[in-house]
Amino acid sequence: MTALISTKSPTTTFSVLHLDGTTDYMVSQRNALLAWTGHTLSVSPRISRGLSLAHWGSTHLTGRGLAALSSPGQVYQVTLAEGEEFVAHPSHVVAYSVSRNPPLPMRLKSNILRLQVPSITGLLPETAFLKAMRDTSTYKNLSRWMFALRTSLRRTIWGDRLFLQFRGPTTLLMSSRGVRVADSLTNKEVNEIADAPAGVVPEAVELTTKPKLEATPAYTEQPPSAIHVANVTRDGKVNFEDAKNLKEFVR
Incomplete structure (x- = not known):
């Protein structure tokens, strides 16, 4: 083998x-x-x-x-x-x-100062104003910046x-x-995985493995097109007639 x-x-x-x-x-x-x-x-x-x-x-x-x-x-x-x-x-x-x-x-000895980034949301009470502020772009950008700052501090100051x-x-x-x-x-x-809300990842995986079928538009019957025929007589008069199909026009 x-x-x-x-x-x-x-x-x-x-x-x-x-x-x-x-x-x-x-x-x-x-x-x-x-x-x-x-x-x-x-x-x-x-x-x-x-x-x-x-x-x-x-x-x-x-x-x-x-x-x-x-x-x-x-x-x-x-x-x-x-x-x-x-x-x-x-x-x-x-x-x-x-x-x-x-x-x-x-474990290696570290500095005696405990430098930590406090969680602001844990100090403030839960109100409707704070819930609305969390959906704004300003709050999301600020939280993303604080998360990057905390990550950099852990890597540079504390480390593993x-x-x-x-x-x-x-x-x-x-x-x-x-x-x-x-x-x-x-x-x-x-960052995309951390910022994704709960329940979005399974839906995205299911959509990737089983893509939704594109909805085909319903077939609508087109009205029959008519042929307009103009006959000019010897005295200069013009007569307009409608032919339903090409066979009547040839005849």
Whole structure:
């Protein structure tokens, strides 16, 4: 049997993980595991509750066999000896060997000032005037600007401070590019999804899969066209006659 395996992104790298039965591996990225083979190879899902929600899912590999992995960018193997430590971002960790020292979540220290953008709608009471103002273009533009400001502040000031701390002896498979939403969606598409009201997306999907049939106009019978015949006599008089069809005119 021959199988051809591919990914949607052209910037991914394939790697084959060989398990000899002495060392188990944990695939941290949810979409990294593509295929595996081996009669004694066991694959089981795991949940890492110590990490953020985006990095909860992981897969535990144990036994003997081969596993095909894919990750964005180039894959590098990092081997830690006894007593060595290594800190990496979860989005760049493809897989790691299971040892007596599991990876620990670690957060970088941030500034002591808590800079936040307050929600104005939560401070004001719900009135008919505010409901009408939400439908105006001024309110929508202001809310869009505040949302962009909050997003930029989170990226520049706070950032994603969650990392993983590994201790040797262990082996890591690292990718040069992290898995991000920006790799599949642009900023414009994200804003369109966020601004879309509830119930619009299913209707749009149904309209795309099953487009509405164009209504054909009802056939209306056209009135028969008449032929006007003019006869000129010798004395200069003109007589007009109506012929219903061409046969009467020829006759």
